[in-house]
Amino acid sequence: MPTSGRNLLLMTHRAQEYDVIIAGGGLAGRSLACFLSREPALTGTRILIVDDAGDHYAHRSLIYWHDKALPLPLVPVATFMSLAVDAGSAQRVLPLTRHRLCLTSSRTVFRCLDDVIDANPHVTRLDAQISRVRAHRGSVEVALSDGRLLTASYCFDSTVPPPGIKAPLLMSGEVRRIRTPHESFDPSIATFIDFRSGNHNPVHFHCVLPVSDREAFIEVTRIMPGRRPGPEFSFEQATSAYLREVWGVSEFSTLSVERGCIPLGIRSSPSRGRHVRIGTPSGAVKATTGYGFTRILRQTQHIASSLATTGSADVPRPSPRFRWYDKPVLRMWKHDPEQAVQFMKAAFTSGDADLVLDFLDERTTFAEEQRLLGSMPVTMLLQPRLWI
Structure with a gap:
C-alpha cells in the first residue's frame, strides 16, 4: 500500500523538533506554509516559520497576469483585458485573449495566506534570526543567532542570498x-x-x-x-x-x-540537500523584469504538492535556455540602456500580447520562442560584449 507524504516525512524523523522549517516570512515563505497547510496528506505536519521582520514588511502594489485560476482567492483592485504598449511615437493597443493583467496589494495577498496559516494549529511563528543552516543526509540543523538549535526534515530558505553576491x-x-x-x-x-x-x-x-x-x-x-x-x-x-x-x-x-x-540578475543560490532555496534566492523572480508573484505561487504550490505525494521536495527548475535569453538583455541594460529600450519596444509590439506574457513567464515552447524572436531585432543580442 502506498505510504502518504505525511508518513514519509515522519517515518525516519519522529524525534525531530519540526518537520519543516521555513526561513523567511515574506511572499515565498508564507505561500509555502499556506500550501503545506492545505494539503490533506500533510495534516499535522509541524511547520516553523522563522522571520526577524515580523509584520513590518513594506506593502506594495503587485502587477501580475494569469491565464488560469490562481491558487489564492484574490479579488484584484483592477483587471485589464488589453495592453497599450510603446510603439515609438504612439501607443499600440493589444488585446489579451487568454490572459488577464491584474493589480492587487501585497497586503491583500498576505491576508489571504495568513488566513490559512493562522487556522493551522501546527504552524508556529518565531521572531528570530537564523545564523546557520547545516544540511545532513536525512535532516537539517538550523542555528539561531541567540544560540538555539533546531532540527527538521527540511529547511526552505527564502532569505537573501549569501553575503558577497551582488546584483549586476x-x-x-x-x-x-x-x-x-x-x-x-x-x-x-x-x-x-x-x-x-x-x-x-x-x-x-x-x-x-x-x-x-x-x-x-x-x-x-x-x-x-x-x-x-x-x-x-x-x-x-x-x-x-x-x-x-x-x-x-x-x-x-x-x-x-x-x-x-x-x-x-542575481544568480540563484544552490540548494544543498534538505536546505532548499525558494523564492528570489532560487531564481523564481524573472531576471530581466523583476516579476515573480505568480512564479513564486506556482513554485511553492508545486513543492507542497510533491511533499504530499512523494515525501520529497521537488523544486521546479527553469529551462537553461531562458538564462541564455536573459544574459545579453541584462548586459544590454548595463552597457547600452538606449539600445535596451529599442529592444524592449520591439518585444512588446510583436502583435501577440499573450505570447509575450507567456515568454516572460518562461512558459513558452521552443517553437513559440522561435516565432516570437523572429519578430524581434535579435541581431542586437549578438554583439560580443553582451556575452563576454
Whole structure:
C-alpha cells in the first residue's frame, strides 16, 4: 500500500523538533506554509516559520497576469483585458485573449495566506534570526543567532542570498496613486512599459493602471547598474512630466506613494540537500523584469504538492535556455540602456500580447520562442560584449 507524504516525512524523523522549517516570512515563505497547510496528506505536519521582520514588511502594489485560476482567492483592485504598449511615437493597443493583467496589494495577498496559516494549529511563528543552516543526509540543523538549535526534515530558505553576491542591476521605482479632476483614463486598458517620456537620463519607463476614468496607479521604473550610484533622479518629477507631456494631464492629486527596489540578475543560490532555496534566492523572480508573484505561487504550490505525494521536495527548475535569453538583455541594460529600450519596444509590439506574457513567464515552447524572436531585432543580442 502506498505510504502518504505525511508518513514519509515522519517515518525516519519522529524525534525531530519540526518537520519543516521555513526561513523567511515574506511572499515565498508564507505561500509555502499556506500550501503545506492545505494539503490533506500533510495534516499535522509541524511547520516553523522563522522571520526577524515580523509584520513590518513594506506593502506594495503587485502587477501580475494569469491565464488560469490562481491558487489564492484574490479579488484584484483592477483587471485589464488589453495592453497599450510603446510603439515609438504612439501607443499600440493589444488585446489579451487568454490572459488577464491584474493589480492587487501585497497586503491583500498576505491576508489571504495568513488566513490559512493562522487556522493551522501546527504552524508556529518565531521572531528570530537564523545564523546557520547545516544540511545532513536525512535532516537539517538550523542555528539561531541567540544560540538555539533546531532540527527538521527540511529547511526552505527564502532569505537573501549569501553575503558577497551582488546584483549586476537594480530596478528601483515608485508607484503613485493619483486622481484627476477630469476623465483621463480608460479603465479597461493597462499601459505597460511605456518609454515615452521627455527625459531618458537615466532611462526609465512608466506603467499606467487605471482603476476608474479619473484614478490610476502610475508606476515609474528605472534600471541602473547595481554597483555604482546613478544620477540624481526625481520619481515625482518624472511622473508629473510623463502625465503632462504624454497624457495631457497637468493637474492631479496624489492619494498614496510606494517606493521600492528589486535586484536584477542575481544568480540563484544552490540548494544543498534538505536546505532548499525558494523564492528570489532560487531564481523564481524573472531576471530581466523583476516579476515573480505568480512564479513564486506556482513554485511553492508545486513543492507542497510533491511533499504530499512523494515525501520529497521537488523544486521546479527553469529551462537553461531562458538564462541564455536573459544574459545579453541584462548586459544590454548595463552597457547600452538606449539600445535596451529599442529592444524592449520591439518585444512588446510583436502583435501577440499573450505570447509575450507567456515568454516572460518562461512558459513558452521552443517553437513559440522561435516565432516570437523572429519578430524581434535579435541581431542586437549578438554583439560580443553582451556575452563576454
